[in-house]
Amino acid sequence: MTRHNWPTLPDSVSIEILEGDYPVLKIANSLATAKVALHGAHLYQFKPKGQDPVIWTSETAVYKQGKAIRGGIPICWPWFGPHQNNSELPAHGFARNDFWVLNEAQQLESGSTLLSFKFNHSENSKNLWPHDFGLELTLLIGRELKVELTMVNLSNQEQNFTTALHSYFCVSDIKDISIAGLENTTYIDSLQNDERFKQQGAIRFSEELDRIYCQTPQTVTIHDPGLSRAITIEKSGSLSTVVWNPWIDKSSNMNDFEIDGYQRMVCVETCNAGDDIITLAPNQPHRISTTISVQKL
């Protein structure tokens, strides 16, 4: 018996219940396969047909209520990173730490599968953040993956939000990839007291990197010669992009990060973070989305 309620599911969507009444949706259509946990509406596998996996998840990730899955696309909301003035509150908000509700699942004529999840204020959320809100996450799973988060301020005052579609990507070897599209933009370096620098050329990795690229609505591409592919990340409703790799020391201090996993992943996150703070009047919505696609090189 599960405490979760389900809409009618098309044949392309099935449910597996993991230990602890933890449901996972498995999607298998003619274009792709994917897995999405109801917890956090957290997509943690995506593989277009005939291609290598695109989304990275740690082999030691924990699937348990209250703990975000290490990898996939955690939804960071209503704040990105540590809370501004209360370090006891969870990093990256609370939307990734609880079960959402599956509202709708549809198999489309295009071959893609559409899933829509909801997450609203509750007693639990009010203990952490005392405001009313509504969130909807839509996933379109096909040859491409589209992730769209709509937030509505349902409180009677203006509210500020920061957020991230915190996407972890699979790469062949972090030392061989490069990230294009952010050249000549300004970034806030989280590893250097939030000082600002200008990006020179494409991004390459030889140590820990944790940056918020400002004023970056543009498409970003991960070039991966080892897998002979490029991953393209298009977005809307987002003026900031976080690029993160924890490298050796930070990842080995995280229990849910597999050993040497840092070599095979990179985060390129579609965000409202840094200076890109969203202020919403009562009943005002904001939508942030990303579309992830793969090109053979």
Ligand code: BG6
């Ligand atoms: C990134 C941040 O978005 O998320 C990093 O820029 C942070 O500073 C990383 O370490 C992972 O955060 P968490 O809370 O999932 O361990």
